[in-house]
Amino acid sequence: MDPLHLCIAMGPVIAYLMLLGLINARRRPFLTTGARDLSALGIGVSGLVIAGPMELFMPELALNQFGAYVWLMMLALYGLCWTLLVLLVRPRLVIYNMTIKQLRPILSSVGSKLDPELRWAGDSLCLPTLHVQLHLETFTTLRCTQLVSSGPEQSCAGWRKLEIKLAEALKTTESTINPYAMSLIVLAVFMAVAVTFKMATNLELVQYQLREMLRL
Known part of the structure; x- marks a missing residue:
């Protein structure tokens, strides 16, 4: 996978894994609602959706006509669909x-x-x-x-x-601290370092791909 799409796909996943690791590293229980838990998951997988099906099914005519604004509309559609899912689930x-x-x-x-x-x-x-x-x-x-x-x-x-x-x-x-907490934190840090290194060593390619993606 090219560095730009790797960063887009893995960025939210890394943040989600780090959040889970920090929560499990606490010495106290952490209570949240199913709606908030599902919303966090939606943010965590958003990068995979953007780099995958969202770009694959992006309407080319609309992208050429409206440029980067189409991405805002697609992200808004994703947010609305996920919000509907959150509202439909049982307590x-x-x-x-x-x-x-x-x-x-x-x-x-x-x-x-x-x-x-x-x-x-x-x-x-x-x-x-x-x-x-x-x-x-x-x-x-x-x-x-x-x-x-x-x-x-x-x-x-x-x-x-x-x-x-x-x-x-x-x-x-x-x-007690969950022993798996440190594993999640280490995995998130390792992924973040790997993605950052790949982007830092391919800056020109990243800039070119970003312009192509946004039709700038």
Whole structure:
């Protein structure tokens, strides 16, 4: 792959890997919503989309007519499509740097304060007063646990209350550093150095390809 497209494709991926590494290097759990988690992923893969299908299916007539402005329209279209995907997914909470075994008692304590009718069934939890039903999923490698909604009847307000109270409870919770965190950080740094070196040794080619890409 030529240096310009390599930089475009790998730049956001490097940033995403570095972010994951730094989050997992914390000694405290990190809570985020499914929407924010999916938005970060969308930014992480955006470079691959730009260097791949977006350029492949770029309308040449529009590019010759409007120049670099076509890229702004294509990026806006990508952003709108990904935003629609984020809005369509069911409610979800993601807790990095915490296992199900560590999270479950904290979740039970928080849930019982919000809803005395709390009920567990295996890894599924029902909060009938809040109109929240969820089940726990885990990704062992990244020590990431997700609270995923179960069923279509969900209350966004109930999920918001659960998020706020769970975030408050996790502030006082400590966790060990994920050993995979350093691997992600080292990989991101190595990729960044490799991409930078390839661009630095081919500056004239990069400038030429950028002008061709933007029709300048």
